[in-house]
Amino acid sequence: MPRPAPRPVRAVGRRIEALWEHDPPxxxxxxxxFKAPQLRKLLGGRIWTSS
Incomplete structure (x- = not known):
């Protein structure tokens, strides 16, 4: 199974906003x-992302 294309940098910014809103560390x-690949591995095919 081919690996998915790398996610754009803006996706990291959206995740930060979703996790910490206006006060990220x-x-x-x-x-x-660091944690995103671990989460994808843990959830496998059950993770859903939007672009």
Whole structure:
């Protein structure tokens, strides 16, 4: 099964906004970039994303 195309950078910003609204920690981008692949692996095909 081919790997999906890399997500655009703006997707990280949307995730940060969804998680922390207007008060993200300084390390928010790093947290999202580190945890997103782990979450995809954990959820497998059950994760839904919109573009």
């Amino acid at each position: 300084k390390t928010a981008r790093t947290i999202v970039q």
